[in-house]
Amino acid sequence: MDLISLDDISRAADVLAGVAVRTPLLPTPWAAGAAGPVAERGELWVKPESLQPVGAFKIRGAYFAVASLPAGRRAAGVIAHSSGNHAQAVAYAARAFGIPCVVVMPDVAAPTKIAATEALGARVVLVEPDRRETVTHELAEAEGYAIIPPYDHPDVIAGQGTVGLEIVADLPIVDVVLVPVGGGGLASGVATAVKALRPSATVIGVEPELAADAQESLREGRLVTWSAERTYRTVADGLRTPTSELTLAHLAARLDGIITVTEDEILDTVGLLARSARLVVEPSGAVSVAGYLHHRAELPPGRTVAVVSGGNIDPATLARLIAPATA
Amino acid sequence: MDLISLDDISRAADVLAGVAVRTPLLPTPWAAGAAGPVAERGELWVKPESLQPVGAFKIRGAYFAVASLPAGRRAAGVIAHSSGNHAQAVAYAARAFGIPCVVVMPDVAAPTKIAATEALGARVVLVEPDRRETVTHELAEAEGYAIIPPYDHPDVIAGQGTVGLEIVADLPIVDVVLVPVGGGGLASGVATAVKALRPSATVIGVEPELAADAQESLREGRLVTWSAERTYRTVADGLRTPTSELTLAHLAARLDGIITVTEDEILDTVGLLARSARLVVEPSGAVSVAGYLHHRAELPPGRTVAVVSGGNIDPATLARLIAPATA
Numbered sequence: 072m073d074l075i076s077l078d079d080i081s082r083a084a085d086v087l088a089g090v091a092v093r094t095p096l097l098p099t100p101w102a103a104g105a106a107g108p109v110a111e112r113g114e115l116w117v118k119p120e121s122l123q124p125v126g127a128f129k130i131r132g133a134y135f136a137v138a139s140l141p142a143g144r145r146a147a148g149v150i151a152h153s154s155g156n157h158a159q160a161v162a163y164a165a166r167a168f169g170i171p172c173v174v175v176m177p178d179v180a181a182p183t184k185i186a187a188t189e190a191l192g193a194r195v196v197l198v199e200p201d202r203r204e205t206v207t208h209e210l211a212e213a214e215g216y217a218i219i220p221p222y223d224h225p226d227v228i229a230g231q232g233t234v235g236l237e238i239v240a241d242l243p244i245v246d247v248v249l250v251p252v253g254g255g256g257l258a259s260g261v262a263t264a265v266k267a268l269r270p271s272a273t274v275i276g277v278e279p280e281l282a283a284d285a286q287e288s289l290r291e292g293r294l295v296t297w298s299a300e301r302t303y304r305t306v307a308d309g310l311r312t313p314t315s316e317l318t319l320a321h322l323a324a325r326l327d328g329i330i331t332v333t334e335d336e337i338l339d340t341v342g343l344l345a346r347s348a349r350l351v352v353e354p355s356g357a358v359s360v361a362g363y364l365h366h367r368a369e370l371p372p373g374r375t376v377a378v379v380s381g382g383n384i385d386p387a388t389l390a391r392l393i394a395p396a397t398a
Numbered sequence: 399m400d401l402i403s404l405d406d407i408s409r410a411a412d413v414l415a416g417v418a419v420r421t422p423l424l425p426t427p428w429a430a431g432a433a434g435p436v437a438e439r440g441e442l443w444v445k446p447e448s449l450q451p452v453g454a455f456k457i458r459g460a461y462f463a464v465a466s467l468p469a470g471r472r473a474a475g476v477i478a479h480s481s482g483n484h485a486q487a488v489a490y491a492a493r494a495f496g497i498p499c500v501v502v503m504p505d506v507a508a509p510t511k512i513a514a515t516e517a518l519g520a521r522v523v524l525v526e527p528d529r530r531e532t533v534t535h536e537l538a539e540a541e542g543y544a545i546i547p548p549y550d551h552p553d554v555i556a557g558q559g560t561v562g563l564e565i566v567a568d569l570p571i572v573d574v575v576l577v578p579v580g581g582g583g584l585a586s587g588v589a590t591a592v593k594a595l596r597p598s599a600t601v602i603g604v605e606p607e608l609a610a611d612a613q614e615s616l617r618e619g620r621l622v623t624w625s626a627e628r629t630y631r632t633v634a635d636g637l638r639t640p641t642s643e644l645t646l647a648h649l650a651a652r653l654d655g656i657i658t659v660t661e662d663e664i665l666d667t668v669g670l671l672a673r674s675a676r677l678v679v680e681p682s683g684a685v686s687v688a689g690y691l692h693h694r695a696e697l698p699p700g701r702t703v704a705v706v707s708g709g710n711i712d713p714a715t716l717a718r719l720i721a722p723a724t725a
Contacts, residue, residue, distance in 0.1 A: 095419050098451050100490070100518070121676045122446070124425050163427070191427070345716070349448045349678035349709030382676030386721040389672070394717035 072320045075225050077267040080232035080260060083135040087233055090167065091131050092123050096241045096376060101347035102364065115363055115375050118238060119350050121382025125191075127309075127356075128234055128257055128380050129160035129221070135230030136219050137164040145170055150216035152203040154180045155309055156381050157221040162193035164219075173216060175207045183385065200299070222256030223315035232260025238376050239268040246373025249359040251380045252276035252285045252329060253310035255318030261378065262325035273371045276322065276329040277362040279337060281305035285314050285322060286329040294319050306334055309355030309381060330369050336361040341384070342392035353384040399647045402552050404594040407559035407587065410462040414560055417494070418458050419450050423568045423703060428674035429691065442690055442702050445565060446677050448709025452518075454636075454683075455561055455584055455707050456487035456548070462557030463546050464491040472497055477543035479530040481507050482636055483708050484548040489520035491546075500543060502534045510712065527626070549583030550642035559587025565703050566595040573700025576686040578707045579603035579612045579656060580637035582645030588705065589652035600698045603649065603656040604689040606664060608632035612641050612649060613656040621646050633661055636682030636708060657696050663688040668711070669719035680711040 096116040120128035137149055148171030151161040158174040165172030172193040176185060177200035185195055198206045211218050220227060234257065238245060248265050252258045262274040278286055282302040288295045294316055302311035314322065322329075337354045340361040344352045352360075359377035363370065423443040447455035464476055475498030478488040485501040492499030499520040503512060504527035515522050525533045538545050547554060561584065565572060575592050579585045589601040605613055609629040615622045621643055629638040641649065649656075664681045667688040671679045679687075686704035690697065 092422050092424060095422060095449070097419060097449055100451050119449070122422070122424055124427050126676055345678050346713050349453055351672050351676035351678060386673050390717040390721035393720070394713040 072317065074321055074324060075229050075232065075260070075263055077264060079225065079229040080236055080264050083131070083229040084233045084236055086135050086138050087131055087230065090134050091233065093237065094119050094122055096238070097348060099348060115377060116242060117348060117350070117360060118234065118376055118378050120234065120378060120380050121350060121352055121356055125156060125159040125163050126381055126383040127156035127160065128231060129156045130163060131233050132222070132227035132230035132256055132260070133157060133160035133219055134164040134167070136224060136226040137161070137168060139226045140217050144217055147215040147217070148172060149219050150175065150207055150211050151219045151221070152176070152207040153221055155184055156383055158184065158188045158193070159191060161219050162188050162191035166192045171216070173210060175203050175210070177203060181385065184383065221312070222254030223317050225317070228256050228260045228318065228321065230260070231257040232264045234378060235261035235264030236268070239265055242374065242376060243269070244374060245269060245272050245376055247371050247375040248272060248274045249277055249362050249375060249377040250274065251310060251355055251358045251378065252278050252322070253355065254312045255285055255314035255322055257378070257380060258326060259318045259321030263321060266325050273327045274325070275362070275370060276326050277358040278329055278331050279305040279307045279310055279358060280331040280333055282307065282311050283329070283331045285319070286331060288314060288319055289323060289326070289329060307337055307355040307358060309353065310358065330362050330366050332358050332361040332365060336365045338392055340364060341389070342395065344379070345389065345393045350379065351382045351384065351389060352379050353381050356381040399644065401648055401651060402556050402559065402587070402590055404591060406552065406556040407563055407591050410458070410556040411560045411563055413462050413465050414458055414557065417461050418560065420564065421446050421449055423565070424675060426675060442704060443569060444675060444677070444687060445561065445703055445705050447561065447705060447707050448677060448679050448683055452483060452486040452490050453708055453710040454483035454487065455558060455705070456483045457490060458560050459549070459554035459557035459583055460484060460487035460546055461491040461494070463551060463553040464488070464495060466553045467544050471544055474542040474544065475499060476546050477502065477534055477538050478546045478548070479503070479534040480548055482511055483710055485511065485515045485520070486518060488546050489515050489518035493519045498543070500537060502530050502537070504530060508712065511710065548639070549581035550644050552644070555583050555587045555645065555648065557587070558584040559591045561705060562588035562591030563595070566592055569701065569703060570596070571701060572596060572599050572703055574698050574702040575599060575601045576604055576689050576702060576704040577601065578637060578682055578685045578705065579605050579649070580682065581639045582612055582641035582649055584705070584707060585653060586645045586648030590648060593652050600654045601652070602689070602697060603653050604685045605656055605658050606632040606634045606637055606685060607658040607660055609634065609637050610656070610658045612646070613658060615641060615646055616650060616653070616656060634664055634682040634685060636680065637685065657689050657693050659685050659688040659692060663692045665719055667691060668716070669722065671706070672716065672720045677706065678709045678711065678716060679706050680708050683708040
């Protein structure tokens with residue numbers, strides 16, 4: 072299977088300049104204070120992709136995929152199926168190009184996510200969860216829309232990989248990169264960029280224990296999918312999806328390993344990031360920092376960057392996690 | 399009175415590289431969606447200084463002031479009096495230089511701010527609010543500490559001015575800059591940088607209605623101070639301090655005006671910024687965005703940058719503002 076290259080990611084970076092926010096690496100004196108002398112445990116920087124216009128790194132892959140369509144094909148419009156951040160990312164990209172956009176969502180999607188997608192000008196079509204793909208393909212066929220997949224596409228992976236490019240540019244001596252793994256697009260792109268630019272660095276994926284299908288897939292050497300009943304138990308709704316053959320091939324070739332975090336660790340970290348890093352982070356976005364704070368023994372030492380992938384969280388849940396005693 | 403120049407700010411920027419976070423300008427599709435077509439109202443970008451290591455822009459001025467001390471003098475240590483973010487900024491800078499640091503705080507200071515300052519290695523001395531200055535000078539005299547004032551110093555103003563330098567570098571066509579005014583150090587520095595680099599831009603200060611002493615001072619043409627009883631009514635605790643002769647001279651020469659916001663506007667904006675921009679912002683930090691959202695008629699049109707100055711807010715208050723219905 073063909074894997075994407077550093078060149079693909081560099082091309083994506085050129086296209087994304089001025090579109091995606093160049094997120095900084097944020098030092099974390101609060102994490103240092105909690106865990107003893109710096110020399111013993113390395114240092115943590117956070118890359119807050121939660122600050123992208125749609126609240127997640129997804130804008131990178133979606134925009135680059137839309138930009139990479141032939142102009143004539145793009146003009147007919149785009150379609151995506153997504154229960155979350157990818158939907159808003161494709162809608163945002165489509166609006167930037169002034170083209171039609173349809174998003175197929177499961178009818179159980181959060182009302183705030185539906186409203187946010189419609190506010191960006193997309194038409195939202197609600198369907199039963201297991202009919203998402205079928206309806207998407209039918210509409211694409213009937214109307215001539217180009218399908219923008221959430222992760223199973225080389226352009227999407229290349230777009231997400233610009234996160235890794237920026238990490239090494241801002242911290243050339245990085246030792247460890249922690250990245251959430253859901254469908255695997257972000258982890259595939261980041262691992263590709265980081266390992267190409269700094270082969271000595273270790274890139275580790277982080278999954279919820281309750282959706283550790285990518286970890287099992289890598290261990291088994293084949294694509295293992297977990298049932299929706301099983302993965303829907305995790306609060307990290309962005310990480311419930313299985314990898315694809317394409318992303319799994321990237322992870323197998325370029326990721327150094329996957330660690331898992333518990334639900335309590337995820338939720339605690341959401342509250343901590345709001346109180347200490349002044350960041351609003353969704354559970355899926357917090358797994359990387361949760362991995363650093365709670366699983367140091369499983370990680371190599373050194374200068375560590377945790378990718379905080381998104382910040383779209385229900386306000387009532389956020390409020391409860393920020394100040395547990397007042398809930 | 400001698401005012402600082404763009405050259406002073408450029409020197410500060412060199413010293414602050416790698417110390418202060420290079421905060422990005424964040425686009426605000428949520429603000430655009432709420433207020434009609436872009437052409438009618440311009441566009442808003444937010445500069446989140448809340449993401450600095452101590453949660454506020456104060457790190458810039460404090461660090462540059464400490465760095466600018468003669469090495470021998472600096473080695474003896476530094477002292478500051480502050481009820482809030484300046485305290486942590488000086489402590490952070492002192493730790494970076496490995497020198498002693500004492501912070502004199504009013505005995506009514508929030509326990510979280512005292513603890514945060516001590517966690518950075520400073521010795522905190524609690525005194526009655528009206529004895530802060532006296533005790534600071536006595537300790538400085540007795541121990542040889544250099545006093546690092548929160549705003550009444552050219553180096554501090556130059557450090558804060560790097561915020562303006564970055565705004566024009568990232569958005570060279572900026573039309574309007576909105577900046578909170580408390581002691582006036584940030585507004586003085588930002589106005590100096592922005593007006594020097596882009597004379598056509600308008601720089602507007604924003605104050606709480608309940609602490610509009612700088613607005614009154616500019617109108618009267620002399621330094622007017624409001625009583626502590628009066629300014630302590632605003633929730634924006636970072637903006638209760640009066641300007642100094644030095645900062646007022648900068649504001650009179652370089653600021654285009656000051657608008658005021660109400661307490662309700664400030665509190666609503668704190669909640670909105672958490673929900674929509676995924677930023678944890680303190681009331682003082684939210685006044686600039688509150689000014690944009692609620693006082694458009696008083697502002698020039700065009701591409702607008704609002705400086706969000708800090709993010710140190712009590713977790714229980716933040717939780718209540720994020721999800722008012724659950725409180």
